Amino acid sequence: MTGNLPKAFRVGLIGCGRISDIYLKTLAKFTEIDVVACASLDPEESRAKAEQHRIARSCSVEEVISDPSIDCILNLTIPAAHAEITRRALVVGKHVYSEKPFVTDMEEGRELLDLANAKGLKLGNAPDTFLGGRWQTVRRLIDEGAIGRPTGVFAHVGTHGTERHHPNPDFYYKPGGGPLLDLGPYYLTAMIFCLGPVARVAGMANRAFDRRLIENGPRNGEWVDVGVDTHSLSLLEFEAGAIGSMTMSFDIWDSETPRFEIYGETGVISIPDPDPVHGANDFHGPVWLRTRETSRWSHQPRPAGRDDWHEVENRHGFNQNSRGLGLLDLAYAVRDDRPVRASGDLSFHVFEVMDAIARAPVHGLYQTIESSCPIPDLLPENFPESEGFAPVEAEHAL
Template sequence: MGDPHRVGVVGLGVISRAYLDTLANHPEVRIVAVADLDAARSTAVAATIAGAEAVSVAHLLDRPDVQTVLNLTTPAAHVEISLGAIDAGKNVYVEKPLAVAFPDGRAVIERAASAGVRVGCAPDTVLGTGTQTARAAIDGGLIGRPLAASAVMVTPGHERWHPHPDFYYAPGGGPLLDMGPYYISALIHLLGPVRAVSGAVSRLRAERVVGSGPRLGQRIPVQVDTHVTGVLEHVSGVLSTITTSFDGVATTAAPIEVHGEGGTLAVPDPNYFDGEVRLFALGGTEWRVLEPAAGYVDGARGVGLIDAVRASARRPPRAGGDLALHVLDTMTGLLRAAAEGRRIELTTVVERPVPVPLVPVEEWRGR
């Protein structure tokens, strides 16, 4: 197997715990350094990981023993940290989205290509048995030729549970940039790349109220659109409709549905790794649950980084930077289409990532 791949983690907020639970004891990865703007937090986290050192961000980026920087900062800081790591000759795996603005995301990918390093990006949830089993069903012809799809994400807003939700309502936030990467990444895995987008948006509340934690009751301004709906035109000719909203209480819609000539698939929430994939065949009388047939079994945050570590020159990372840039192009293009009232053609194209076979949990966790 060789020596473990050495990782430095920048950003130790809420999402970091999920990554650390996966990576801290993985035999193919060694976390050698952690950094956060809160030095006390860095020290506390380092104490829970054997061999990890709490350091400054600058020191972590300069450390010669760090091969990949796991960038878990807030979206506004993604580009600065990613470019700093790339300029230091390190690979990067970054939380979604790749960047807030498309030109910045393109700069990250181009700089990495020039430096000869790799970029990976969340979400890796789409590598789990939920999305991958649905993809296997589509590729296996269970619904015939795909014709259309829908994706729906409706919540009343993250301020109800997140103690510091400000960035969800600041530039770079909003339901599309926050949650859209899950749904659009899944649609690309299922149906291939997008060639053009159109959309409409709304923002009907000027502020939100923090619903938990030490800032309970504090009002925060809303600076972004909170209900986004659009149409994605896939290169294949399939049309996907997408709705992401912080303005609804609940929905009965399936997270994703794919309609084909021979049936419809109900695909589980791509914010999670697993879930039931259901098929309603043409001429049938009821939904049928498909057994998991592909994907990382019992997947967890960080499996995308492990997938990248295991990747070779012949098989690029499945949660790779090119896919993340195409997702960002799709999202920012949709928002621009809504603002300008017209159809926008995308400037990027990407290959569908290589499908994930059914990988037992013991195998991908290296047990």
């Protein structure tokens, strides 16, 4: 389906868990997106979600997928169900935007890309945090030569799991979960957005616990079995020549290390505190720069204790939690018959990188990455107004 969008791009939501709230709040701000139906394995959950967000219909998964008036499926199911729901939607001719990870199996990923291409449909996939103002600022700095040729990247996220804040953390500790698949997509997507595709990787992993104790909600005190590694270390080599390292962990009680940094010939870009609450999920936050000519890029005086570091001016939009922005971009991509920024190709490449990192300890230290992907374009600084649609007035938005 290409060409002119209808008055609203009609979306059917499948998966009404906690993550759906921020998607629905974001999408309600834009006139071109209309979430017209929602479904969940739990009918009570979907009915409550429909009432909370003024969605016209709560119905079964099959009814959402088969509805000919729906243009696109927003797939927010658990990771193990992503591929099945996406495939069913593509088969009946619907575009799909899915939560991460794209799939949990390489062959399923290839089949979905082939199916979408054969049917001329758009595939989009989270994370779309790289479309936020913070990460757009980082990419702009690189494109403008602020640090010269990028030579390296570093990401470290140390948390102590999801059972402290998530009432049903089971799927994080089953195949398809774990810190690499849960947190890795945010940082790998940002790396690829800034540095291009990955050529080869190495990895090691272990786990600290065979069981985790839920510490909140109605299941407080219940134990969850751990079936995946929960501490992952990796090395990455990018097609353009940069190299990097990444730590993703559910086994770290605390750390002074967490940050995301990109190193270049003439400078460093630093994203402080990239943790799952304040960094990976955030579209906004400070971007620090240190170069031989830092003052050229700065809009603030140097902070105390950070000699020669400056916070860079952020000229981009979406400096708040804007999950669902990738779906909005997909709607424009359908209208204009152009590539999706948070695309299936990008997400499949990210998944292959993670899959190779997980394989490396068993099959050999270095794993070659077979796939590649286009580097997404920067958003226009006045997106979405530049695309011809206006957001809903604030008082009318949910």
